[in-house]
Amino acid sequence: MNKHAPLSSVLTDVTSAKGLPNAHYIDADVFNEEKESVLFANWSGIGFGKDVPEAGDAKPVNFLGMPLLMVRDRNGDLGVFQNTCRHRGMILVDKPQKIRGAIRCPYHSWCYGLNGELRTAPHVGGPGQSTHENLDFSELGLVRIRSYVWRDVVFVNIDGNAPEFEEVHADLMARWKEFEQPMYHGGESGSLQLELDSNWKLAVENFCESYHLPWVHPGLNSYSRLEDHYNITEMGKYSGQGTLVYRQFEGENGEKLKDFENLSETWNEGAEYIVVYPNVMLGVQRDHGFAFILEPVTHEKTREHIELYYAEKPEDAPHHEALRAKNAALWAEVFQEDVFVVEGMQKGRHGVKFDGGRFSPAMDAPTHCFHHWVASQVEKGRS
Missing domain, CATH: 2.102.10.10 (Rieske [2Fe-2S] iron-sulphur domain)
Structure with missing residues (x-):
């Protein structure tokens, strides 16, 4: 296995590109290379x-x-x-x-x-x-x-050489400007930690796309169908997915969590889930948001730190505790459904004849966007 194989096959259009070579998932030396060129050289969570x-x-x-x-x-x-x-x-x-x-x-x-x-x-x-x-x-x-x-x-x-955060992520911050308002952690039920026998990048790749919903998340897909989603791709910046049919969680009597203030109609039934390269995954909805930090432990182990946030302090809305707990449980179910897929891809990366795989030009653009960015950072570090 060539640890430093040329990445030209990744650094091309989604219609013809291959994914990152196996070494970028299963080799400790390449993991250490990415530590410097991808994680330490950029804004990591x-x-x-x-x-x-x-x-x-x-x-x-x-x-x-x-x-x-x-x-x-x-x-x-x-x-x-x-x-x-x-x-x-x-x-x-x-x-x-x-x-x-x-x-x-x-x-x-x-x-x-x-x-x-x-x-x-x-x-x-x-x-x-x-x-x-x-x-x-x-x-x-x-x-x-x-x-x-x-x-x-x-x-x-870490290396101190990246442009300012507001410069790097200006477009994303503008995209979500409406959510620049106070938000409050959901308390004890608002925290979740998952251990993955997987390289950290596979968690990013899975989060990026909605293609897997019908098979991996049948419950979620029952109301937020594959055709209700759209790709988000900003080459060299961020990528992810959005849905046009976010459904607010309701209590037994129809009560709902408080919305964030002064949101446009876009967010009445819309929600977006975006990866802030390299290792932070964020979600925004009208009544809550969440943040993942992926902690790369080794080249084949990752720890997910997940936190939920709301438009009001839990102590100011004790009557909504059951709703917050229900919301947290539903998300925990979705996030845990992804574990076997991410770990399965890690196992599959030990197939020595796997060539990085191909992308669906229609469905995998957000994942290709991430691969392209990682490859560009690695090449930059090698130059």
Whole structure:
């Protein structure tokens, strides 16, 4: 198997393109290559703002072996730092916690503010001496990682070279501008985590398209049929699918969740499901939204972090708890129905004679769009 096979067969029109070669799913070396050229070189999702809601809240994240720390500062801003002390490289925070004073290294007690600045370094100049003429504290703050929060997803650009998030995703942000309003996490029933024996890209590919609905999601397809869906393809930017017949969930007495405010008629019965390249999958509906972060654990293991959001705080609408729980259960059923498909494709990728497969020009354009983007990032990294 040629790990670095030319990707020219992917970087062509959907009518003739092949999918990414097997090595991009089953080879650890190619996984590490994609870590650098696809995941670290672009804006990848690592966590959710709701996990650090108040000043002083801190949550460590291991992103592809990179120790990161999400912190909410005194101004309410969320920052991301390398979770590594500037002194001897000790991990600073090993579990989610409230930072009462400073971020303190457990090794030699160097202390950092919530903004990453080095504040104190006890005995650094000798016993009882907290300064040294050769150490400039202003140069020894925590390494800040470029970050941006959109739809409560915390995106980071590890290598620091990507264009600004708002520039990269300007078109998508404009497309969903109507949803730029407060949204609130659904509480305990609003979180789901799934473990997949699969490469992370296969979860993206499956989410992109509606082609599989009649066979994999018969319940969903009974009211949101294949012919009610449309492809969303923005080459080099994002892709996904939409439906023209989103059906609001109702309670026993016909009650419904509160809608987001001032939405156009497009969203009366419309909904869209889009992948923000590389590893974030988002859905918007008139009365709720959701976000997936795909955590690539290894080349053949992925963890899905899924969160549901609503137009009102759960504590302000306790009468809707049953509706939120029903909504969460229905989505959990749909998401779990996809697991065997994603894992089945991973198994199939070990077929040494598989050539990447062909796309249906009519049905697979969103998936081809993603393959094309990944291939372009890998080629860029190789150049």
